[in-house]
Amino acid sequence: MANLGEIVQKIRSKNAGPFWLTVDIFCGTPHAYEYVIARLSSATVAKAFGVNTQDIKRFDIANLHVVKFSLPRPHVQGSTLDPDMHGASWAALLAELPLEN
Numbered sequence: 001m002a003n004l005g006e007i008v009q010k011i012r013s014k015n016a017g018p019f020w021l022t023v024d025i026f027c028g029t030p031h032a033y034e035y036v037i038a039r040l041s042s043a044t045v046a047k048a049f050g051v052n053t054q055d056i057k058r059f060d061i062a063n064l065h066v067v068k069f070s071l072p073r074p075h076v077q078g079s080t081l082d083p084d085m086h087g088a089s090w091a092a093l094l095a096e097l098p099l100e101n
Contacts, residue, residue: 040097
């Protein structure tokens with residue numbers, strides 16, 4: 001079983017405003033894209049990030065071989081409880097996610 005980060009070209013996360021984060025999965029090839037969209041569900045991402053599945057927005061962008069997730073931040077950006085003001089560390093969490101064969 002491979003981790004998501006071993007299958008795709010790049011995973012990037014960033015702010016999408018003070019209340020949302022976005023995670024972009026750049027698959028690199030059509031084969032990797034099809035593999036990821038078949039095995040990575042919104043529910044799996046929600047569980048990994050500790051949010052409700054219905055709060056996640058998913059965008060499969062076939063012509064770019066990209067899968068994008070937007071989710072609410074656990075804490076408002078810049079608050080005293082926010083450990084990652086830029087939202088960059090969320091990509092590392094998703095990269096470690098194992099995908100079934």
